[in-house]
Amino acid sequence: MDAELDFDKLGGLIPAVVQDASDGEVLMVGFMNQQAFDLTLSGGYVTFFSRTRQKLWTKGESSGNRLRLTSVTTDCDRDTLLFRVEVEGAGLVCHRGTRSCFTEPLPLAASEPAVRKEIR
């Protein structure tokens, strides 16, 4: 099964979207190499490969907010993963103490980009 995933497209890594199984909120995106993927499926908890630290990293291993798998899906070209999870512990996925890492809204542009640049 593992061999069918396309790890080559991104130099050995696959982006992994983590979604709350209960309400569909997107909680975070991380990257997995083959080993992280194997550990995630065998252990039942999401383990990433940290690009900044260059090591495996089981999300929540210190905070207790581990991500327990309820389902795993890949996409049509098998180069991305979608994990639906239940968040254990306090249910706070982000190290900043929020439920999701996606906490920074960006304004939708109402005008032409060149104009915005002049204003900035």
Add this chain to the structure above:
Amino acid sequence: MDAELDFDKLGGLIPAVVQDASDGEVLMVGFMNQQAFDLTLSGGYVTFFSRTRQKLWTKGESSGNRLRLTSVTTDCDRDTLLFRVEVEGAGLVCHRGTRSCFTEPLPLAASEPAVRKEIR
């Protein structure tokens, strides 16, 4: 605003998760370079940078199933984007004719990985 996003971490690209604004379904993941991001925000429709074709690609430009932005969020380290969208046209995002690209369920492992390898 654009300069605050971290395009460097992945060689000029940022992964972009596309989620249906109406029900939270994750529809697809693509990649954006700075130009694709600017075009997406200025035009109001999701434009990716295709890694395989090495060119900009406005999702749905030929099928009509364009992805109209309702909100854009970035995460705590500003290296990932989450787009909530309304799907226009027939509402089918995947080129295979399905609503989402995430159509391939993977089995959750029930046994130890080494054992699975021997069986395979």
